[in-house]
Amino acid sequence: MTLSRLPPAALAQLAAVTDGHFRAGPLLGIPQLLRSMGQDPDAVIHASGLDPRFLDDPETTIDFHAGGRLLAHCAAITDCPHFGLLLGHTSGLHSIGVIGVLVRHSPDTERALHNLVLHLLLHDRGAVPSLTVEGALVLLGYAIYQPGVEGTRQIYDLAIATARNILKTLRGSDWRPSEVLLPHRAPPDVKPYLRFFESAVRFDAERAALVFSSDCFARPVSGADPRLYEVARERVAALEASASCDILARIRPVLRNLLLSGEASIGEVAGVFELHKRTLNRRMRECGLTFRELVEEVRYDLARQLLRETDLQVVSIAEVLDYADAAAFTRAFRRWSGTTPAAWRKNQSHG
Numbered sequence: 001m002t003l004s005r006l007p008p009a010a011l012a013q014l015a016a017v018t019d020g021h022f023r024a025g026p027l028l029g030i031p032q033l034l035r036s037m038g039q040d041p042d043a044v045i046h047a048s049g050l051d052p053r054f055l056d057d058p059e060t061t062i063d064f065h066a067g068g069r070l071l072a073h074c075a076a077i078t079d080c081p082h083f084g085l086l087l088g089h090t091s092g093l094h095s096i097g098v099i100g101v102l103v104r105h106s107p108d109t110e111r112a113l114h115n116l117v118l119h120l121l122l123h124d125r126g127a128v129p130s131l132t133v134e135g136a137l138v139l140l141g142y143a144i145y146q147p148g149v150e151g152t153r154q155i156y157d158l159a160i161a162t163a164r165n166i167l168k169t170l171r172g173s174d175w176r177p178s179e180v181l182l183p184h185r186a187p188p189d190v191k192p193y194l195r196f197f198e199s200a201v202r203f204d205a206e207r208a209a210l211v212f213s214s215d216c217f218a219r220p221v222s223g224a225d226p227r228l229y230e231v232a233r234e235r236v237a238a239l240e241a242s243a244s245c246d247i248l249a250r251i252r253p254v255l256r257n258l259l260l261s262g263e264a265s266i267g268e269v270a271g272v273f274e275l276h277k278r279t280l281n282r283r284m285r286e287c288g289l290t291f292r293e294l295v296e297e298v299r300y301d302l303a304r305q306l307l308r309e310t311d312l313q314v315v316s317i318a319e320v321l322d323y324a325d326a327a328a329f330t331r332a333f334r335r336w337s338g339t340t341p342a343a344w345r346k347n348q349s350h351g
Helices: 030-036 041-047 052-056 064-078 083-088 098-104 109-122 152-171 191-197 226-241 247-261 266-272 277-286 291-309 314-320 326-337 341-349
Strands: 021-023 061-063 127-134 137-144 179-181 200-202 208-213
Touching: 021 064, 030 041, 030 052, 030 064, 030 083, 041 052, 041 064, 061 064, 064 083, 064 152, 083 152, 083 191, 098 109, 098 152, 098 226, 109 127, 109 137, 109 152, 109 226, 127 247, 137 152, 137 247, 152 191, 152 208, 152 291, 191 200, 247 266, 247 277, 247 291, 266 277, 277 291, 291 314, 291 326, 291 341, 314 326, 314 341, 326 341
Parallel strands: 179 200
Antiparallel strands: 021 061, 127 137, 137 208, 179 208
16 A cells, blocks of 8 residues: 555645644635635735735644634625635535545545544644434534634634535535534524525524434445545554644543533543543643643633624523533633623623
């Protein structure tokens, strides 16, 4: 087996991205999209604090906060609240490098999506994907775990649009989700979302996800090349072996997803990493943080994101974050921020 069978673009990635960064691949369409909207791409990108030349190479890595700031600025300057969705029209498997090759040539849809979720950290270390089966339905989700990121609604729109395109590549152009969940309030005009996803779109959701039937899981991926799949697996394994990631950077994204599913116990987290609870506690203490402190840190960031980007009621956010009631959540939020959730949300809307 030889790596020369891989497309050149899949060989270009020389190392996994570091924590808090992602590959520029999904952003490459920004200049053309800005030009189509009457904007000077170089000027817009410069104004967000970045050098436009970073988009010359999909393997350029960019800080997650800087990427969110760029997308937020693009949406503001074009007066287009669904800028991330439009950018997602042209994003797909080709945007995620060698992982895209691995997914495209997986033997069946279930293995393809497991590969996507398992290995996306080579491409993106600011958010984490998830694959959840709930009865006859599957949720393919994406959750930002870097704290204090701007432009989260644009990032979520881009990520879920990309996921939709990936599934259409795997399942055919007539595939469509049964529902789309987006964790931000509805824009004034929802028609671009309905046209693109061709399904029901639920805004103000607690998570970002595509919902679809599990009956497609066992279906083979048309055109998959088993030999190319094995070569891509070798390449991915080599990149992951070279990656460095401390225990807290690994736990945060997992904890984010477990919080949303109501299973954020230390036993659940330890099980994910095949560690004993005592071992996990010891390794966290070596990093200067307890499990309870990390849970509160992740809860606080998720609470702020839901308060800022959605119109979910405080009682609903308390439920998502696994508090006994809204009063308990309000007490915790006041301890974190010095104010109540309602007052914090109002201050953000006036900012």
